[in-house]
Amino acid sequence: MMLPNPTLNLSGDRFAVHYRIAATDEARQLAEAVCLEQTVEFPADLVPSGDIRQKIVGRIESLEPVGPGVSEAVISYAVETTGFEFTQFLNVLFGNTSIKPGIRVERFTLPESLLSSFRGPRFGVAGLREYLGVFDRPLLCTALKPLGLSAADLANLAYHLALGGIDIIKDDHGLANQAFAPFEERVKRCAEAVERASRETGRRSIYMPHVAGPVDTVVARARLAKEAGAGGLLVSPGLVGFDTMRLLAADDSVGLPIMSHPALQGSFVTSPANGISHFALFGQIARLAGADATVYPNWGGRFSFSQEECGSIAEGARVPMGHIKPIFPTPGGGMSLGRVPEMLRFYGKDVIFLIGGGLFQAGPDLVANCRSFLATVSA
């Protein structure tokens, strides 16, 4: 049988993806392979010559060497290839090409016709500031840990952290629904404890539980969290899927700020030649998927992101993307109070500082340590 050669009624709108290709001489051949792989996944000589070849197959908009053995290709795709669904957008962006070493997604630009399919962050920087009533300084965040404490113990910890003035007290991302601190009991106790401390301090602190678990329970857990008085949600898209974060952000019955955690996403960024850039993954994609804040390991902590990579995440968190709001970069991962002044200079005030264990290490009085954290940031 002959393959049909249909005429397609497309808008002409295209979105563009910047790929880093670890090649120069062979770069065009590799870029052409991306154009096919991400769309028709068909041998070039068999692709029907009409609209499928002209409009569906990716198109190389530019291709330039950008360093020794490295090129950048800008490839555009018809917006209709995504079906205007987030999962398929990710598929066209990098689905099969993720399996090819030496090709990395650096950034992308989406026309309004595609952006309008995505609600993005419900709060963003301005909305989260309004929600917390903090306008002129970075926000403070810490994590409830270690795993193994009971719900009552975690709530007591949360109470003291809120008493010390921490804005956002989140679950450690290792807290799920373990028997020693079951989700429902933990959320009720911690939300109550943080509310109680907020009444005492006269400042609003919020509790953000980690909403993980079976995907068919995630929305129910989020609603339960809201009813219990949680002020936001911690979501790990690497564990539950990016689209599950998008769903939670878009659900009006939930309507809480969302902080995205990088668990299980590291493999996208551990090799500079492969995967997805820090800018695109923790900035652009996190925003499209509805995060209001994006957690990542700051340079100089337990992890290995460079200062430049951290800066690129902050840039991806605020780069103009139509109606998609800018969000808070949230550097953490082994930070200490001593690092705050340097981070302030680097990030400016539109940042959330996440200090976990470091708050305990700063001295024996946890509440005093929190107040010192707040004072340093407010200075």
Added chain:
Amino acid sequence: MMLPNPTLNLSGDRFAVHYRIAATDEARQLAEAVCLEQTVEFPADLVPSGDIRQKIVGRIESLEPVGPGVSEAVISYAVETTGFEFTQFLNVLFGNTSIKPGIRVERFTLPESLLSSFRGPRFGVAGLREYLGVFDRPLLCTALKPLGLSAADLANLAYHLALGGIDIIKDDHGLANQAFAPFEERVKRCAEAVERASRETGRRSIYMPHVAGPVDTVVARARLAKEAGAGGLLVSPGLVGFDTMRLLAADDSVGLPIMSHPALQGSFVTSPANGISHFALFGQIARLAGADATVYPNWGGRFSFSQEECGSIAEGARVPMGHIKPIFPTPGGGMSLGRVPEMLRFYGKDVIFLIGGGLFQAGPDLVANCRSFLATVSA
């Protein structure tokens, strides 16, 4: 405040993860960091000295150099740290450590107390053979493409492929819910076409639509597919999340065989020092998440997996894992009819051969090409 030091009532059951660490002299220090990172995420000197330190923190069971500059650490974790939920199991396995370059998950072994939380594949090798009535040869699979064809055109293609004797006719993973071939219309037309051809040939071919899209629609799409007569589902856990595949496999109202596609999972395996091994990702994890067949690019096609890596996937697809059934390795990605004899020798008969574009390239008569494929495999 002092951190509590609770007594925990744990079973003593632990699961073990084999990590490849790109170090020898510093390997112990890195392994100890994994033990903390994957559990308490807390500075070692602050971890409460009782059950949290003794039972919750990961435990190094062995640590040995296995090559120049490379060690293997076997680290065990209390089964209770997972909360017996798949998302949190993945988190303990590799959540934050995924962000640390030079550490890779090679394989894992789970005790029955943890395995029993997961249903795994509904069919597996034996079940899928029974379902299709094919017992003595590899199964044949091909993909409907290219993107841009209408639902009617794809159905016509599916009809001819089934007429030629292909067992499993799946959507290309780029087919989602695009306007030119909307999910519902496509599934109805293609399922009908494959059933019609099956009646004509007297052999059972099945159609497997790609069930992607917003996570809150995935189960509904799967049910719609079943009602329309689809014989299985293609699922891309990199796009919809591993737990969504698990959910589809476990849902008795769906109850169809599932084929897992590697889209957007490539970054886990593109660097030998980082990520998750082919064995664990496309073998063990795919099985735990309910796949009956695991698609990956064979060596020597458009992608770069080595023969050894492909063999390790086949091994991961059948390695004993309690009640979790063995599944079909499904090599594809630029295969041709000419490669079949070599692949038969390598994989044996418990394999699904996935040939897409190559079926069109083999000659002008698509039905004849399919029959030739079947004849080669049956010989």
